[in-house]
Every structure is written in C-alpha cells, then in structure tokens.
Amino acid sequence: MSKTFYIETFGCQMNAHDSEKVIGTLEHEGYSRVQDEADAGLILYNTCSIRDKAEQKVFHRLNEYKKLQGEGKKFAVIGCVAQQEGEKIFDKAPYVSLVSGSASYRNLPQMLARLEAGEQRITGLDDRQTDETFETPFVARTNPHRGYITIIEGCDKFCAYCVVPYTRGKERSRTANSVLDEAIRMADAGFTEIQLLGQNVNSYHDPSAKMTFAELLAAVGSIPGIRRVRFTTSHPRDFTKDIVDAIDAVPTLCDHVHLPVQSGSTNVLRAMAREYTRDWYLERISWIKAAKRNISITSDIIVGFPGETEEDLEQTATLLEEVGYDAIFAFKYSPRPNTPAINMADSIPEEVKVKRLQILLDRQRETQRLNYERHLGEVMELMVEGHNRQRNQVIGRSTQNKTVNFTTTQPILPATGSYVSVRITQTFPNSLLGEALAS
Numbered sequence: 001m002s003k004t005f006y007i008e009t010f011g012c013q014m015n016a017h018d019s020e021k022v023i024g025t026l027e028h029e030g031y032s033r034v035q036d037e038a039d040a041g042l043i044l045y046n047t048c049s050i051r052d053k054a055e056q057k058v059f060h061r062l063n064e065y066k067k068l069q070g071e072g073k074k075f076a077v078i079g080c081v082a083q084q085e086g087e088k089i090f091d092k093a094p095y096v097s098l099v100s101g102s103a104s105y106r107n108l109p110q111m112l113a114r115l116e117a118g119e120q121r122i123t124g125l126d127d128r129q130t131d132e133t134f135e136t137p138f139v140a141r142t143n144p145h146r147g148y149i150t151i152i153e154g155c156d157k158f159c160a161y162c163v164v165p166y167t168r169g170k171e172r173s174r175t176a177n178s179v180l181d182e183a184i185r186m187a188d189a190g191f192t193e194i195q196l197l198g199q200n201v202n203s204y205h206d207p208s209a210k211m212t213f214a215e216l217l218a219a220v221g222s223i224p225g226i227r228r229v230r231f232t233t234s235h236p237r238d239f240t241k242d243i244v245d246a247i248d249a250v251p252t253l254c255d256h257v258h259l260p261v262q263s264g265s266t267n268v269l270r271a272m273a274r275e276y277t278r279d280w281y282l283e284r285i286s287w288i289k290a291a292k293r294n295i296s297i298t299s300d301i302i303v304g305f306p307g308e309t310e311e312d313l314e315q316t317a318t319l320l321e322e323v324g325y326d327a328i329f330a331f332k333y334s335p336r337p338n339t340p341a342i343n344m345a346d347s348i349p350e351e352v353k354v355k356r357l358q359i360l361l362d363r364q365r366e367t368q369r370l371n372y373e374r375h376l377g378e379v380m381e382l383m384v385e386g387h388n389r390q391r392n393q394v395i396g397r398s399t400q401n402k403t404v405n406f407t408t409t410q411p412i413l414p415a416t417g418s419y420v421s422v423r424i425t426q427t428f429p430n431s432l433l434g435e436a437l438a439s
C-alpha cells in the first residue's frame with residue numbers, strides 16, 4: 001500500500017476538527033495527503049449520523065468506492081456512522097479494512113500499523129466508556145488564523161432524539177493545562193482566533209480541578225496574541241451565569257452565545273428529555289441580555305418531534321420572537337437508531353414537518369431582518385475570511401459571528417486573517433454590507 005491518503009469529512013465542527021487531528025496523526029506516521037482519491041493508497045471516510053438516513057448515504061458512497069478497490073487501495077470508515085454500524089460495515093462493504101469511532105482515535109497509530117501489515121478487519125469500537133481524550137500535538141489545521149481546540153469529548157445528556165452519546169461515548173474533559181498549552185502554541189504560531197469545542201462545553205469539568213469552564217474561557221482569552229475566543233456548543237442545563245460575567249470581563253471573548261433550545265414548548269422539552277422548561281431557558285436568556293455587551297444569541301430547533309401539536313409549534317414560534325435570535329438552525333425531527341425517541345408514538349407526517357419548518361423559518365426571517373437593520377451605520381471590527389473577486393468585495397466576520405461583505409478604497413485588499421474596521425451601509429436578514437474605514 002502506498003503511504004498516501006485521501007480523506008472525506010462530513011458532520012459538525014467536532015468531526016471537522018477530528019479530521020484535522022487524524023490528518024496530523026497520519027502525516028506524523030509518514031503518510032502524505034493527496035487531493036484526488038485516485039492517487040491515494042488509503043481512503044478515509046469520516047462520517048456523521050445526526051439526521052436523515054445517514055447510514056444509507058454512507059453505504060451508497062462506499063458502493064462508489066467499490067470501483068476503486070482493484071487498485072490495491074485500502075478503505076477506512078471512521079466517525080459516527082462507523083461507531084453506530086460497527087462490524088456490519090465489513091459485511092456490507094468487504095473491501096473496507098478499518099472501522100473506528102472517534103473514542104478510539106488515540107489508537108490510530110497502532111491501527112495503521114496493523115493495516116500496513118495486511119490485516120483485514122481492524123476495529124476501534126470498544127472505547128466509548130473511556131476517560132481518555134484524543135490529544136495529539138500533530139494537528140493539521142486548515143486555517144492558519146482561526147483554529148479549533150476540543151476541550152470536552154462525548155456527551156452524557158441522552159436527549160431522546162440524539163445519537164451522540166451512542167456514537168461519541170461518555171463525557172470526558174481535557175485538563176485546563178493541556179488546553180492552555182495548546183492555545184499558547186497556537187498563539188505562538190500566529191493564530192488570533194480560537195474556538196473551544198465540545199458537544200456540551202458548559203459541562204466542562206477540569207480533571208485537575210483547577211478551572212471552571214468560565215475560568216478556562218477567561219484564561220484562553222487572556223493569552224497574548226489571541227484576539228477572539230468562541231465556544232460551541234452550549235447546553236442550557238449547564239449554562240451558568242459566570243459565563244456571561246466572563247464575556248463582560250474579558251474583551252477577547254466574542255459577543256455570541258449559541259444556546260440550542262430545540263423547542264419552545266415545555267411539554268415537548270419534557271418528551272425530549274432536555275431537563276429544562278421554557279421558563280428555565282428564558283431565564284438564561286435574560287442573563288445574556290442583561291450583559292453590558294451586546295451578545296448575539298443563536299439556536300438550534302427541531303420541529304415535528306413525536307407528539308408535537310400545533311400549539312407546541314406556536315410556543316416555539318413565540319419563543320423565537322421573544323428571544324430575538326440572530327440565527328437559527330432548524331431541522332425536521334429525524335428518527336435515529338438506538339435513541340429512545342425512535343419508539344415514541346404520535347410520529348408527525350413528513351409533509352406536516354415540512355410545513356412547520358417553513359412556518360418557523362418565515363417568522364424567524366422577519367426577526368432577523370429587524371435585528372440586522374439595527375447595525376446600519378455601525379462601525380465594527382471584522383476578521384477577513386476571504387475575497388469575492390468578481391464583486392471586488394472582501395468577506396469578513398464580526399465578533400457576533402455575522403458575515404459582512406465590504407468594499408475598500410485601498411489599492412491592495414486586506415489579507416485573510418487581518419482585522420479591519422468597517423462601517424455598515426446596508427443590511428439583509430442574513431448578512432451585512434459595508435465600507436472599510438480609511439486607515
């Protein structure tokens with residue numbers, strides 16, 4: 001087998017960052033990455049199983065890989081579908097040699113050695129009860145300015161609809177020292193933005209008992225050279241007021257909290273096993289709104305959970321209006337294997353889910369139009385993310401995580417990763433338009 005690899009990644013930011021660590025590990029083991037699967041000795045497929053018949057999609061894609069098998073290539077399926085389907089993958093796609101969930105990635109070097117020795121059915125599937133995290137100094141970060149750090153892996157919340165506790169395993173945190181060492185190394189390497197990651201970062205428990213999550217946030221934000229710190233995802237159940245106090249106290253912590261509510265109906269929240277009520281959630285929102293800084297709030301919503309009534313949906317719609325989110329990610333409920341909700345009665349027909357999703361999105365659009373309108377005339381600092389050469393525009397991101405397209409009178413466009421002050425000249429429900437201030 002030639003020591004070249006190709007990797008394809010699906011899913012959330014955790015998965016994207018897992019791939020950066022997997023790539024770093026492979027490169028450290030002497031493999032080089034290629035951009036065309038035809039050139040690769042090893043093809044890896046990092047999978048997601050959060051919604052929408054994900055396993056079928058994986059098997060469909062593996063069927064396409066089948067065509068490549070005669071060329072001496074090896075195949076590895078990793079990530080959430082790998083953990084969920086396990087050895088069934090070998091039965092359905094016998095040309096696959098390695099199946100591993102994320103909880104086993106720290107054993108990748110050994111698994112790779114077995115692969116090179118010609119072993120056929122290598123698995124990393126038995127580590128979901130581990131206390132260990134995947135820590136590696138070898139991380140192939142794709143963006144040299146903004147990078148992820150995992151602070152907590154797994155999830156113990158067991159929401160009734162969610163596969164994550166079954167695919168990513170038990171919740172386990174890294175020590176604050178280890179997180180801070182990595183953040184300092186990143187700052188030294190020129191990164192200015194750090195995003196702390198976990199399925200539930202608010203549940204962070206430093207194994208060395210040195211810091212709370214809010215203290216860790218403040219400490220990362222105080223590292224010289226770091227200008228922005230973000231964190232995702234939060235769970236309302238574990239969201240504490242000291243997080244808001246930290247944002248108020250430490251200027252580098254971004255003005256944004258993503259706090260998924262899932263539903264505005266206490267009845268649906270109970271059925272989802274979210275362990276909070278509408279009022280409990282709104283209390284956390286009131287802390288965020290009481291901050292001295294103008295903190296942007298975003299959320300995830302699920303429509304069509306089993307038993308959801310029109311009245312429940314209306315509760316969600318009014319919650320969206322009451323909170324005034326700057327963005328929502330709304331999904332139709334999708335039954336997932338192994339989860340308690342898969343057996344719940346009163347499932348909602350697909351066409352009703354489609355209709356309900358549209359109702360929410362239409363009402364949310366109006367909220368966002370009004371929210372974004374308030375930025376007209378404001379001057380904000382943006383991190384440059386890229387350029388739209390056709391329109392001669394620069395694409396930037398605000399501390400509130402809003403996208404701003406802007407023009408500049410400077411002959412040379414500002415570089416990706418630089419920070420620019422921009423005045424907002426026009427607003428839309430999802431983005432802003434502006435002009436760079438003359439510097």
Ligand code: 5AD
Pocket residue numbers: 050051161162163260262300301302331332333334335336
């Ligand atoms: N069906 C639909 N949406 C889901 N999510 C998680 N599980 C499901 C499911 N089974 C959504 C939640 C979560 C986001 C990452 O995906 O809103 O916050």
Ligand code: SF4
Pocket residue numbers: 010011012013014015047048049050079080163164167168
């Ligand atoms: Fe997909 Fe969830 Fe796994 Fe992320 S943790 S890759 S969203 S299933």
